[in-house]
Amino acid sequence: MIIQKSTNPRISSFDPNNFAFGNTFIDHMVICEYENGKWGEVKVVPYGPLPFSPAMMGVNYGQACFEGMKAYKDKDGQVFLFRPEKNFARINKSAERLAMPAVTEEMFIGGLKALVDLDRAWIPEGEGMSLYIRPLIFATEEALKARIANKYLFAIVATPAKSYYTAPVSVKISDYYSRSANGGVGFAKAAGNYAASFYPTQLANEEGYEQIIWTDDSTHEYFEESGTMNVFVRINDTIYTPPTSEKILDGVTRDSFLQLAKRRGIEVKVEPIAVKTFIDAQRNGTLKEVWGVGTAVVTSVFQSVGYNGEKLELPRLSNEESFALTLQKDLVDIQTNQAEDPFGWRVLVEKNVMETV
Amino acid sequence: MIIQKSTNPRISSFDPNNFAFGNTFIDHMVICEYENGKWGEVKVVPYGPLPFSPAMMGVNYGQACFEGMKAYKDKDGQVFLFRPEKNFARINKSAERLAMPAVTEEMFIGGLKALVDLDRAWIPEGEGMSLYIRPLIFATEEALKARIANKYLFAIVATPAKSYYTAPVSVKISDYYSRSANGGVGFAKAAGNYAASFYPTQLANEEGYEQIIWTDDSTHEYFEESGTMNVFVRINDTIYTPPTSEKILDGVTRDSFLQLAKRRGIEVKVEPIAVKTFIDAQRNGTLKEVWGVGTAVVTSVFQSVGYNGEKLELPRLSNEESFALTLQKDLVDIQTNQAEDPFGWRVLVEKNVMETV
Numbered sequence A, B: 001m002i003i004q005k006s007t008n009p010r011i012s013s014f015d016p017n018n019f020a021f022g023n024t025f026i027d028h029m030v031i032c033e034y035e036n037g038k039w040g041e042v043k044v045v046p047y048g049p050l051p052f053s054p055a056m057m058g059v060n061y062g063q064a065c066f067e068g069m070k071a072y073k074d075k076d077g078q079v080f081l082f083r084p085e086k087n088f089a090r091i092n093k094s095a096e097r098l099a100m101p102a103v104t105e106e107m108f109i110g111g112l113k114a115l116v117d118l119d120r121a122w123i124p125e126g127e128g129m130s131l132y133i134r135p136l137i138f139a140t141e142e143a144l145k146a147r148i149a150n151k152y153l154f155a156i157v158a159t160p161a162k163s164y165y166t167a168p169v170s171v172k173i174s175d176y177y178s179r180s181a182n183g184g185v186g187f188a189k190a191a192g193n194y195a196a197s198f199y200p201t202q203l204a205n206e207e208g209y210e211q212i213i214w215t216d217d218s219t220h221e222y223f224e225e226s227g228t229m230n231v232f233v234r235i236n237d238t239i240y241t242p243p244t245s246e247k248i249l250d251g252v253t254r255d256s257f258l259q260l261a262k263r264r265g266i267e268v269k270v271e272p273i274a275v276k277t278f279i280d281a282q283r284n285g286t287l288k289e290v291w292g293v294g295t296a297v298v299t300s301v302f303q304s305v306g307y308n309g310e311k312l313e314l315p316r317l318s319n320e321e322s323f324a325l326t327l328q329k330d331l332v333d334i335q336t337n338q339a340e341d342p343f344g345w346r347v348l349v350e351k352n353v354m355e356t357v
């Protein structure tokens, strides 16, 4: 690994109490180039632009996939990643489906640790704060031919992230648009999946909904995901979430929620959720909670659901009554080293990893 | 429009008899930046890299769409575009679905004409030769948030193209993978659609097929497209092609073939093609021809079709017997100014457009 430190660090002007999530970038980034059938050296370099032609295949043919993960700082200043091996496995699953080369553990896990260690000062401390980290791979070859590229860039960039707290949202059950096809790329974190969701989401926003609950494209009778999160439904005291499939992303937060719910003895059913079952439960009062889970906000609680032109209200539960918020706290406490970690999910980022590698 | 000519043109080293299609770039490109809610000035500049960060939204979220079109040089050296207004309309349809800003006629048609005029020396002459032109739009904003971007680049790049002649190919009818979802982005030239097709195509290649005939993702019982082309089937003396829809790209070549077929009095039916009808026709000998159409190769004739593990052979017709090749010739003759153009499809690229603009 080559470390080229910034001669112009911006950290001294970073205000952890006042920054914009998503476009405040830490001082460094990881890059690694793929050419002639192999990955080159992993480099940590100052964050910034690189030269790319508009003929770059990544933007022409969408050969691009990414990950989203976080690093957390505890009250003693120790820094942790959360289940990074899951993201490592998933980026390679995405890469395979998009006919891109797999990344190595040295690039992904090694790159993450080196970057987070070097820029640990950028990780804001306190309730809900974190560093949002974006590993990605995209085709860099310049060619106007719709075929598998021969050159790629793997990169890791990162931005400080604020509190995950979000107010309850209204969501719309999709009856027309969809994000996944059978035999498609819905299970992958393929760049193109996200762009495809923007317009339908914008239309939903105009109708007064923050997000869409995606349903299967063939019948719109089954739940898939919600926005860019996996979805959970609680009927009486049982939690339901659809099984992962080629159409549903295998979320790290989803998996963690399932394990945490089981630990608490909550009944969990991983099975298809029919829109009809859901609506019936809302009407007969057995529907208690619906929420989305993902790395970005951990949990997004839904307060109302749009279906067939109607806006159905959901019960408002206290923090204690809510499975969503109880499990969220369980998870955050582990992520931020405020609780035991019986699952072995936390990964400490050692200081000066680079020098010991 | 700002024209900044290359001080280092490569045209003198371009050998029209020996070049690589797709990664030989002409001396210039068009660029235009979108920011603060509007497009800036259209510029013709030397082809080359621009600075982009790996946090660029175009490669993170796939907000990117493109067009593919050609310029042809006739025997007198006159240069023509083919139905550019169709591509202009289509890029804006794609852009709308991907929540990107529409481009203006000045940017698209004006940019095309200026670029093709300036680099007309790069257009190879002779049978089947052309300039392949790639207008595209992609999100350039640096942000790690899955939302509609605020900054975009519109660009036009181009590469000389060789003879469209291609040997007959074997294609596989997809029984698992798909390229389009109901309520998805299949009708758009969305970057992500192409990356999604690479892996299934690679698997088909390994089974001995050059391309995939995509079928609907819900049942795999109906034809959609073939590779990156629209598909035509001839049973007895009637031509069939599926109607365009949100799942099928509205191809310029497809539309031109339909008009040319009607002019010749060939019976044309724009209706869904069931795999079963197709297979039955192959078995009872009424299936005469199957082919794909698109700007790149105009026509790709299929010699065999894989279905259910079987490789079904198709008849080999002479150029005179073949509707595919007859219509291909009709089209190419119009494109290259070797025949009358009753449809008004050719658009002459005037010399020194820039100075008269």
Ligand SMILES: Cc1ncc(COP(=O)(O)O)c(C=O)c1O
Residues within 6 Å of the ligand: A068, A189, A225, A227, A228, A229, A230, A249, A250, A251, A252, A253, A254, A293, A294, A295, A296
């Ligand atoms: C489509 C989609 N579903 C679900 C998730 C949640 O996955 P994770 O919990 O791994 O963040 C994400 C990513 O955040 C996503 O992009």
Ligand SMILES: Cc1ncc(COP(=O)(O)O)c(C=O)c1O
Residues within 6 Å of the ligand: B068, B189, B225, B227, B228, B229, B230, B249, B250, B251, B252, B253, B254, B293, B294, B295, B296
């Ligand atoms: C998916 C797809 N279908 C069909 C076509 C054919 O369209 P056109 O005839 O406009 O080139 C293309 C583009 O070439 C395409 O990308």
